[in-house]
Amino acid sequence: MTDTNTKKQWVDLMKKAIDIIENDGDRREISNLLVSMLGAGICDFNCMVTNAQFFQNVLDLIPTPVYYKDLYGVYIGCNEAMARLHGMKKSEIIGRKTADIYTKEESEIFSYSDTVLINEQSHEMVEHKGRFTTLGGAYHILHKKLIQNPDGTPAGVLGFISDVSEIKQNEERAWQSEAFYKSLFDNSPRPKIIYNEFNIVEDMNQAAVAFFGGHTNLVGGDVMSIYDHYEDCEKVMASGGKSVKINIKKDKDSKPMEALATLTVSSLESTEKYAVSFLVLETVL
Incomplete structure (x- = not known):
């Protein structure tokens, strides 16, 4: 934390996030709050390290899979939802790279996205259909945000994984229905x-x-x-x-x-x- 005001701001936002979780609120709102706290610099990379246990306890309360990596692509933290998503323990994810968890093709896509994010210091969003089944869906959107050091230099990547399976399945059914009737029309x-x-x-x-x-x-x-x-x-x-x-x-x-x-x-x-x-x-x- 940088000072008392930012600490209070971070705590207030965290209380709001926990309240949303307890009331089974919108996961997107939780993710937005996390981006505000972590990606925007209210809690920087140093905050994660110096308040590691508290930070980890909070992350594990969040139903949305969350992870963070260093500049070399090594996972240095994640929450329970992330571990469940991959059918692994948190300890089995931390210390590994993307290539150790995903297929070669998936790893190349995600690593390239990380590189773009770090170089451009922007926000990245990657839509993905992969092997995720533990949480009940195969379609996900990865939201990524740059984590910064106190001096503003890049420190790593913070990621949130949103399950959009139901939305995508509805889109696919609509497309299949349209294709079916188009076939009837043509033939x-x-x-x-x-x-x-x-x-x-x-x-x-x-x-x-x-x-x-x-x-x-x-x-x-x-x-x-x-x-x-x-x-x-x-x-x-x-x-x-x-x-x-x-x-x-x-x-x-x-x-x-x-x-x-x-x-x-x-x-x-x-x-x-x-x-x-x-x-x-x-x-x-």
């Missing part, structure tokens, strides 16, 4: 066209490309070009999802053909999207 035997609220065609499936002449010139154009008359478009838009009989054209010079059109409206985005599929009646006679 449907019925011509399908997607357009926006301004009647601009945004996408068309393979069957639509083949039906409208084997090209995608419709994309970016007005969807009205596929209808024989404006009334056909109005009929589709007012159908409420029911199949309606309309007339469509392959191009401006072709004869109109009768088709059953089915409209689907998507409101998942900020603006509505429309997907219309066609069943040309002459193909089912």
Whole structure:
């Protein structure tokens, strides 16, 4: 500690962190408090050494994995949550380097990140999907902050590991769902066209490309070009999802053909999207 005021400030912040922990509060808020206490210089590297036992006891209360390394990448401290994350004892982590705990590829990524942090004296954040399973997830974000000596020179790296597995899994499920429906859209035997609220065609499936002449010139154009008359478009838009009989054209010079059109409206985005599929009646006679 540098003086009485900074010590009081550090203690006040620590009390706040412990209160959040006891009330099962937001881990991100705890991490932010730690960054304030340690990374911003309220408690510097010397503080960690001279108040080692007290500092360790506090770290072990924190549910978020925390570690700190020296400038050579050697772990010189961590908390119980960090040890549980790796299925190791704290004593098995302290004194080792990143390469002793992670795979070669992981170690290279994390070591490079440490180097950038130390050289630029900035804040680093690394997203990682690794072997972590003990705490119930495989996706983590590593938040790193430079630890400084009393004279302001770099002393080491302080790290917090946030489990974002649930967020990433939800993102992945959403992506898989989107990919699944995209596959259904592309491979449907019925011509399908997607357009926006301004009647601009945004996408068309393979069957639509083949039906409208084997090209995608419709994309970016007005969807009205596929209808024989404006009334056909109005009929589709007012159908409420029911199949309606309309007339469509392959191009401006072709004869109109009768088709059953089915409209689907998507409101998942900020603006509505429309997907219309066609069943040309002459193909089912």
